[in-house]
Amino acid sequence: MKFEIMRDWLLEGLNDVMKAISQKVTNPILTGVKIEVNEKGLTMTGSDSDITICTFIPVEQDGEQIIRVVESGSIILQAKVFSEIVRKLPTNDVTIEVENGMQTQIQSGKSEFHLIGSNSDDYPVLPNVKDEYRFSLPADLMKTIIRETVFAVSQQETRPILTGVHWETDEEKLVCVATDSHRLARREIQPENMPESPFSVVIPGKSLQELNKILPDNGDVVEIVIADQQILFKSRNVLFYSRLLEGNYPDTSRLIPSEYKTSVQVNGRSLLQAIDRASLLAREERNNIVRFSADSGKVIEISSNSPEVGKVEELIEAIDVTGEDLKISFSAKYMMDALKAIDGQDIAIHFTGAMRPFILKSADSDSILQLILPVRTF
Incomplete structure (x- = not known):
């Protein structure tokens, strides 16, 4: 096997493949990357048996020659070492050649590395995925x-x-x-x-x-x-x-409630920032709890209290509040994750009581739904 390739293309493909390679595998061959080259291009494969990633680099793309294949073939090289070598090669022109069985030579500029490879026949076959x-x-x-x-x-x-x-x-x-x-x-x-x-x-x-x-x-x-x-x-x-x-x-x-006792519409970014600030004190507590209060006015109170550190209270103007008065506590982290997923839009929060799961949606769409279980503190 012998081919010449542009280093930046090789490194980009290798970076993708490396995401599937783990040093903690039962089969030692999986710590390697499988490299195959033919007249169409270069295929690299990495796997940890749960995930398998294959990248293909064509011989040419958009009229630019990326690979020059001298001789087709395949080899398995230690992935971590090979990746480090490619990352640090001095020029963009790389020649890889396998000779005398498994002896692999990697050359770039005045640098030359010799690696001992493994037989590619020992690599597990790719999963057979039918078009079900x-x-x-x-x-x-x-x-x-x-x-x-x-x-x-x-x-x-x-x-x-x-x-x-x-x-x-x-x-x-x-x-x-x-x-x-x-x-x-x-x-x-x-x-x-x-x-x-x-x-x-x-x-x-x-x-x-x-x-x-x-x-x-x-x-x-x-x-x-x-x-x-x-x-x-x-x-x-x-x-x-x-x-x-x-x-x-x-x-x-069946977990998602269909009837609500209290509904709040509020700007998602404002609420996220307020909970983020309240969580500065809540983090000192084991469960990172923040309290949320809403009544017939259009003002929401976000608060947190840590006996050793202090307390924080913040008022936010809601767009709309309907239904019963409400006091509820929840994990600041869970709430912030949910708000980030809805991503700063105006959101609707629907509550069915202080100890029942509540849901968050975008005010404009039902396509995203987040549900959180409250925490008993009141």
């Missing part, structure tokens, strides 16, 4: 969906199914839900090309966080293929495979 369910979404929308839901997955492995985000089709909609049993984040969208058959899958939260780092911030189309125990996201020259979580996701629809 296939649809597509713009990359920027995918990133938004991830941002609006993945923060609410459980960090505890006691209920593994809750460490993922539940994606299911409901008539013409795709509904994405995450919950850790103390809060819930839901996002609904209507893709143009939904699969005809309904599906229900749970994607690990960690997989979505890594995918979010790779997706471009534009409207490039991401093709999504769901198969038995695997999901594949295809974007530009990147293939991102993730295993799916096994088990039944709880029915979260």
Whole structure:
């Protein structure tokens, strides 16, 4: 195997692949990156058995030659070492050659490295993803969906199914839900090309966080293929495979109240900033609790009290308050996460009592919903 490649292209592809590589794997071969080159271009693969990422670099793009292939072939190189070498090479012209079996030579300018590779036949085969369910979404929308839901997955492995985000089709909609049993984040969208058959899958939260780092911030189309125990996201020259979580996701629809005793409409950014300030004192307490009071006037009081540190009270002008007077306490962190997901728009908050879950929505749309369980303090 021998080829010449532009270093910046090699590094960009390698950076994506490295997101799937972990040093904590049971199979030592997975600490390596698989490199394959042929007349079409270079493919690099990294995996930790839960996530597999493949990047493809074409021989040429837009008339610019990126790779010159002298001899096709494949090799596995230690990912961490190879990545560090490529990052620090002195010039943009890189030659990689494998000779005498696994001896790999990397040359750039006056630098020359010799690495011992492994046989690429030992690398696990890629998951076989059939086209059972296939649809597509713009990359920027995918990133938004991830941002609006993945923060609410459980960090505890006691209920593994809750460490993922539940994606299911409901008539013409795709509904994405995450919950850790103390809060819930839901996002609904209507893709143009939904699969005809309904599906229900749970994607690990960690997989979505890594995918979010790779997706471009534009409207490039991401093709999504769901198969038995695997999901594949295809974007530009990147293939991102993730295993799916096994088990039944709880029915979260029954948690969402349909009747409200108190409704508040307020500017989301003002409320976020007020809770952020109140949490400066609340952080000293174990649960980071902030109190929220609303009455028949259009003024909301946000307060926090720490016996050792002091207290804070702040008044915010609401756009509208309807229903019963209310005093409620909640986690400042959960509330701030929810407000960030709705992203500074005017929001509607609907309460069903001081000890019942309450929901937050954009004042203009029902597509994003956040639910939080209050804390007993009053």
